[in-house]
Amino acid sequence: MKKKNYDLTLLLIIMALMVYYLIIAYNLLFNKNPDELLRYKIPLYIYRHGALPVGTNKEVMLPFGNFSYAYYPQLLGGILSSIFMKIMSLFSTKPTLLVFAARWTSSIFGIITVYFTAKSCKLLTNKRILSYAAAVIIGLLPQFTYLSAYVNNDVIAIAGVSILIFSLIIATKRKWNYKVAVLFASGIIVCLLGYLNSIPFVLLGICYAIFTIVNQYKTGEVSGKSAMKIVGLSIVIVLLFASPLYIRNYCLYHDFTGAKAFNDANQRWLISTGKRTMNPYNGSIIGMMLDSNWMVTTLKSTVSLFGYMSVTPKVGYYIFYLLFFYTGILFKIVLTKINLDNTTKLKKIFDILMFLGVILTICLSIYRSATTDFQPQGRYILTIFPIIVIWWIEGINKFGILLVNNIKIKCYIYIPVICYVVLSLWCVLRYVILNPLLVG
Numbered sequence: 001m002k003k004k005n006y007d008l009t010l011l012l013i014i015m016a017l018m019v020y021y022l023i024i025a026y027n028l029l030f031n032k033n034p035d036e037l038l039r040y041k042i043p044l045y046i047y048r049h050g051a052l053p054v055g056t057n058k059e060v061m062l063p064f065g066n067f068s069y070a071y072y073p074q075l076l077g078g079i080l081s082s083i084f085m086k087i088m089s090l091f092s093t094k095p096t097l098l099v100f101a102a103r104w105t106s107s108i109f110g111i112i113t114v115y116f117t118a119k120s121c122k123l124l125t126n127k128r129i130l131s132y133a134a135a136v137i138i139g140l141l142p143q144f145t146y147l148s149a150y151v152n153n154d155v156i157a158i159a160g161v162s163i164l165i166f167s168l169i170i171a172t173k174r175k176w177n178y179k180v181a182v183l184f185a186s187g188i189i190v191c192l193l194g195y196l197n198s199i200p201f202v203l204l205g206i207c208y209a210i211f212t213i214v215n216q217y218k219t220g221e222v223s224g225k226s227a228m229k230i231v232g233l234s235i236v237i238v239l240l241f242a243s244p245l246y247i248r249n250y251c252l253y254h255d256f257t258g259a260k261a262f263n264d265a266n267q268r269w270l271i272s273t274g275k276r277t278m279n280p281y282n283g284s285i286i287g288m289m290l291d292s293n294w295m296v297t298t299l300k301s302t303v304s305l306f307g308y309m310s311v312t313p314k315v316g317y318y319i320f321y322l323l324f325f326y327t328g329i330l331f332k333i334v335l336t337k338i339n340l341d342n343t344t345k346l347k348k349i350f351d352i353l354m355f356l357g358v359i360l361t362i363c364l365s366i367y368r369s370a371t372t373d374f375q376p377q378g379r380y381i382l383t384i385f386p387i388i389v390i391w392w393i394e395g396i397n398k399f400g401i402l403l404v405n406n407i408k409i410k411c412y413i414y415i416p417v418i419c420y421v422v423l424s425l426w427c428v429l430r431y432v433i434l435n436p437l438l439v440g
Contacts, residue, residue, distance in 0.1 A: 010118060013132060014111055017139040021107040024149035024432065029440045030099050032307055033150040034377065038062055038069055040151045042078030043102045045070075047085040054252060055261060065277035066265035069153075072258035073245035076193035077156050081105045102151050109159040109194075110148025114139040116162040117386045120169050124390065125397040133396075133417050138389045140424040141321075142304035142313075143378060146432065154379040157198040160190030162386040164205045165354070171212050172346050175221045181230045184209060185237035192242045196257065198383045200360035204353045209234075212346060263372075278373040285370045294369060294376040302378030302385075304427055307438055309377065311431050320423055324416060328392030335398040351391075358384045 031037040041060040045053040053060040055071035062068070069078075081102035088101035117138045122131035138144060147155040164187030170180050187205070191198040213230065216222040222230070246256050253261035266278055281288040288294050297309070303321045304313050365380040396413060403412065432438055 009128070009132060010115075010135065013118075013135045013139070014115060017114055017135075018107060018111050021110055021145065021148040022104070024145065024428070025103040025107055026100050027433065027439045028103075028150055029438060030096070032438050033146075034152070034308060034379065036151045038067060039077070039153065040081075040099065040102055042069055042075065043081035043085060043105075043151070044098075046078060046082035047089075047098070052079075052248070055258075055265060064269070064275070066269040067277070068262070068265065071249075071253065071255075071262040071265065073249040073256070074153055074156075074193055074195055074258075075245055076190065077105050077109075077151070077153050080108075081151065099151075103149060106150060106152060106155050107148050109156045109190075110139070110144065112159040113144075113155070113162045113386060116159075116166040117389055120162070120166045120386070120390055121393040123166075123169050123173050124394060127397065129413065130393050130397055133413060134389050134393050136417065136421055137392065138385060140421055141385070142306075142317075142424055142427045142431075143302060144382065144385065145424070145428050146304075146306055147379060147382070152379070153195040154197075154382060156194030157191055157196075157383050158385060160187050160192075160194050161198050161201045161383045163187035163190060164201060165386055165390070168205055168208055168212070168350065171209065172350060175216050176213055176227070176230050178230065178233060181234045182237060185234045188234075188238050189242045192238075193245060195383075197361060197364060197380050200364065201354075201357045201383060204357045204360075208350055208353050211349065215346070280372055281370045281374045285366060288370050288374075289366070292374075292376075294366070294374075297376040298365065298378050298381065300378070301376070302382060304431070305378065306432055306435070311435060311437065313427055313431050317423065317427055320419075324420060325388060325392055327416075328395040329388070330395065331399040332391045332395030335395070335402070354387045358387065 030040075042053060045051075045057070045060050048059075052075060053068075053070040055061075055068040057068070057070065060068050060070045081104070084101040084104045085098050088097055091097075114135050118131040118135040121134040122128060125131070144155075144158075147158075163183060167180055167184035167187055170183070174180075184205075188202055191202045210231075213222065213227050217224055217227045249258050249261075250256050255261045270276060281292065281294075283291070297305070300312070300318055301309060303318055305311070361381050361384050365376075368380070369375055400412065
């Protein structure tokens with residue numbers, strides 16, 4: 001009975017967050033949010049025609065730059081949004097309601113992220129209170145809340161990473177089995193069909209998965225036959241669900257990822273009009289990091305920077321979030337000698353690979369701004385957020401072990417998290433919900 005009550009608590013948190021996201025999604029004005037106009041063209045086309053779009057189709061292109069996300073195989077969000085739009089059309093075809101229905105996809109993937117991050121923290125700490133803290137921390141970060149309320153692919157990639165991480169933590173704490181293999185493959189699929197800024201975590205996750213399977217085979221936890229079946233099952237599932245869209249892309253554009261086709265289309269626009277629509281940084285990468293506002297703007301928009309990067313909360317918000325996450329992660333680093341179980345060696349390897357994933361994700365964003373289009377936006381690196389929250393929770397857990405007094409432990413958890421919740425809700429209320437520039 002007690003276990004059921006705890007499950008109910010997490011369910012209530014998730015339900016509350018879902019309602020919160022949907023309220024914002026219902027009220028947000030259309031095309032006041034980064035990339036939403038172009039992203040929405042994909043599900044709108046599928047909804048109208050019952051077929052996947054082609055990049056050269058005028059219905060899915062902007063009137064300038066030849067920009068179209070239909071060149072990419074990351075169509076999972078568009079397909080799901082079109083299904084929700086069809087459901088909504090049974091009741092109303094009002095354009096604003098169709099946009100609202102398309103946004104359900106983002107809200108659902110936001111909730112998926114919350115759920116799997118919370119479950120990861122529960123596995124690592126064996127404390128339900130910390131899993132609930134993880135749920136509200138990741139679910140209420142203003143920028144994450146914002147991403148969960150309008151049409152975008154970024155939140156889908158974040159969800160994919162959270163699923164991937166959860167499967168790897170299960171494999172570490174317990175052992176590989178067919179259910180874990182399906183979950184692992186599902187995380188990869190969501191990443192590959194969501195947004196390729198999650199690719200560092202996919203590649204490093206695969207490396208860690210192979211390492212743990214081999215390790216468990218050597219220790220006798222998994223037989224050689226079972227190990228081969230687990231690997232085979234994961235590969236088959238990924239190929240079955242992810243490869244069709246990539247193969248389709250190659251057949252259409254001779255380009256698996258769509259990046260070359262997208263850039264070629266933009267070059268055709270540049271040649272025909274002479275008007276540049278993509279502007280890489282004019283200088284070196286080091287110069288961009290030191291002389292431009294790339295670093296500051298990226299960090300700010302990771303936390304809370306709304307609209308087309310035009311609605312900026314006061315500096316106090318950023319200072320709070322910086323200190324909040326810095327404290328927990330500092331405890332995680334300083335208290336590394338506190339061993340909580342017998343998986344410490346594997347967990348250290350996992351942490352190293354995840355840290356490398358964080359670095360590579362940031363480097364990808366830097367490289368894109370320097371070579372393709374200068375866009376310092378935190379949403380491009382928010383796939384690092386699930387592991388950041390997990391590390392914060394681990395740090396707080398390790399610090400709690402040092403405190404003998406249980407009241408002190410609870411105060412140290414409750415007080416900062418309550419402050420975080422209040423400040424996050426107020427930030428979104430003040431700068432989004434009550435902002436006439438974003439809400440109609």
